[in-house]
Amino acid sequence: MTIRFLLILGGIVSVSLFLTECKSSSGSVSLYPTIEHPADNPSSEAKIELGRKLFFDTRLSKGDAIACVSCHRPDFAFTDRIPLSQGVEGRHTERNSPSVLNAGYLPTVMFDAHIETLEKQAIVPIQEHVEMDMDMKTLLNKLRAIPEYSEAAREIFDRDFDAWVLTRSISAFQRSLISLNSRFDQYYYQNEKSALTDSEKRGWKLFSKELYCTECHAPPMFTNYEPINNGLYSDYGKDKGRFRIHNDSTDIGKFKVPSLRNIDLTHPYMHDGSVRTLEDVIAHYSKGGNPHKNKDERIVPFSISDDEQTDLIHFFEALTDTSYMKDFR
Ligand code: HEC
Ligand code: HEC
Numbered sequence: 320m321t322i323r324f325l326l327i328l329g330g331i332v333s334v335s336l337f338l339t340e341c342k343s344s345s346g347s348v349s350l351y352p353t354i355e356h357p358a359d360n361p362s363s364e365a366k367i368e369l370g371r372k373l374f375f376d377t378r379l380s381k382g383d384a385i386a387c388v389s390c391h392r393p394d395f396a397f398t399d400r401i402p403l404s405q406g407v408e409g410r411h412t413e414r415n416s417p418s419v420l421n422a423g424y425l426p427t428v429m430f431d432a433h434i435e436t437l438e439k440q441a442i443v444p445i446q447e448h449v450e451m452d453m454d455m456k457t458l459l460n461k462l463r464a465i466p467e468y469s470e471a472a473r474e475i476f477d478r479d480f481d482a483w484v485l486t487r488s489i490s491a492f493q494r495s496l497i498s499l500n501s502r503f504d505q506y507y508y509q510n511e512k513s514a515l516t517d518s519e520k521r522g523w524k525l526f527s528k529e530l531y532c533t534e535c536h537a538p539p540m541f542t543n544y545e546p547i548n549n550g551l552y553s554d555y556g557k558d559k560g561r562f563r564i565h566n567d568s569t570d571i572g573k574f575k576v577p578s579l580r581n582i583d584l585t586h587p588y589m590h591d592g593s594v595r596t597l598e599d600v601i602a603h604y605s606k607g608g609n610p611h612k613n614k615d616e617r618i619v620p621f622s623i624s625d626d627e628q629t630d631l632i633h634f635f636e637a638l639t640d641t642s643y644m645k646d647f648r
Contacts, residue, residue: 351508351539354423354494360438360487362494369471370492373485378461380451381407387444387489390416393647396581397496402592406450413449413558415592417577418585420643423494424540430590431561432546432575437490442482455482498580499539501640507538515637522634525627530604534617541579541638547615548572550608551589558591572613583636597632 356362373379374387390404390412391397397419399405404416414430428434434443444450445458462468463480472480476487503523505514515523527533535543546561552572561570574590588594594603607620623631 351499352424356423356491356494357436357438360490362491363475365471365475366488366491367495368492369468369475369484370488370490370495372467373489374492378465379445379453379458381453384408385451390444390450391419393644396420396498396584396641398585400586402587404450406444406447407452410449410452412447414590415587418581419493420496420498420581421540421578422496426544427575430574431564432544433561433564437493438486441486441489459485496643498640498643500642501580502637503538503634504640506637516633518630518633519637520634521627522630522632523637525623525631526634530621530623531617531619532604535576535615536579542576544575546570546573546575548611548613549574549576549604550611550614550618551593551603553609553611555611560590569613572611579635580638581640583639584641597635598628601628601631 374391377383377386377389379386384407390399390406392399399416402415404412404414406412417430422428422437425437428437428440434440442455445453446455459481462485469480472478472484476484478484502514502519505511506520527537535545535547535549537543548560548571550572555572559571561573562568564570582588582597586596588597588600594600601623604618605621605623608614608618
């Protein structure tokens, strides 16, 4: 069945897409959500380009050592492949860097799901002691003195280079990072039946039907974006997750559910990078996680065969889409 969908993007541009509904095993197909550009930050090619330069620029950090891209690398699906990210002077963060691909779809930002917009988030790593450790005033004076940046600020925003220009352009760049064309997408949303191997199809069935994974990691984004305790620890130690925002004990161990898109590229896993491989992730869930009073009750033990485990991992591999890399070669 062919359906025509009219998407109004940003209230300005009308784009019509023809999608073929595929008879997926789940019987229904949900569409990709649309990216909401904030009213005060409409996107443009020039703004994205300025944001891209800033994202890659080590001059945003103390000692010109670290850029956003140091911890969010394109070749690793915008993560850094180390358990705890490393900032200036070898300092370590407490957490594993999440992908910023598809960041434009995030209803809230950070593992604690507490920052509303990318614009508000962008200044956090810049000022954070263990990340880029820059004082905003010093940084803005430094960037203003770079003709390329001050000219772009004038042309795009009609103002001097300031925090507004910095946060708006970096966010516009991040909203341009889309990765939604994995082989799973081709199979599920574009009706290309041969896009997945039989093993990957069996893995998808296991993931979505026989286990309970889609309760929290459902397509299209493979996350419900909710802060949840998945039983990673019985004692969360120093990093109690969302608890640190409101000091509410029912929030201990709650972290925003991560998307599983490009999951094969973004190891190690979980908020602290403590789970090394996808096999280790499956072992965590199959034992039902660790006991914790806030652990979500949907996480219960299960047992699967070695072949089923292989199918599940093949399915994860089918969630890889590196077509965004064409912009970074
Ligand atoms: C030193 C490594 C490091 C640097 C540098 C860094 N980040 Fe991050 N980033 C992280 C870590 C770790 C997190 C997770 C923090 C948390 O959730 O508490 C994160 C989280 C994010 C998120 C939230 C993603 C989500 O799923 O909620 C965004 C967006 C982001 N960073 C963008 C940026 C931008 C823009 C810059 C540059 C201005 C930057 N980062 C610099 C390590 C880094
Ligand atoms: C009740 C919600 C829930 C269910 C059900 C669930 N997860 Fe998760 N998942 C989470 C949360 C929350 C995290 C992040 C925890 C953290 O960072 O400490 C996570 C993290 C992951 C990660 C690591 C992602 C990353 O980027 O670090 C993988 C892989 C994963 N889950 C796979 C699965 C699989 C496979 C299943 C089914 C067996 C499953 N999940 C079921 C909530 C859930």
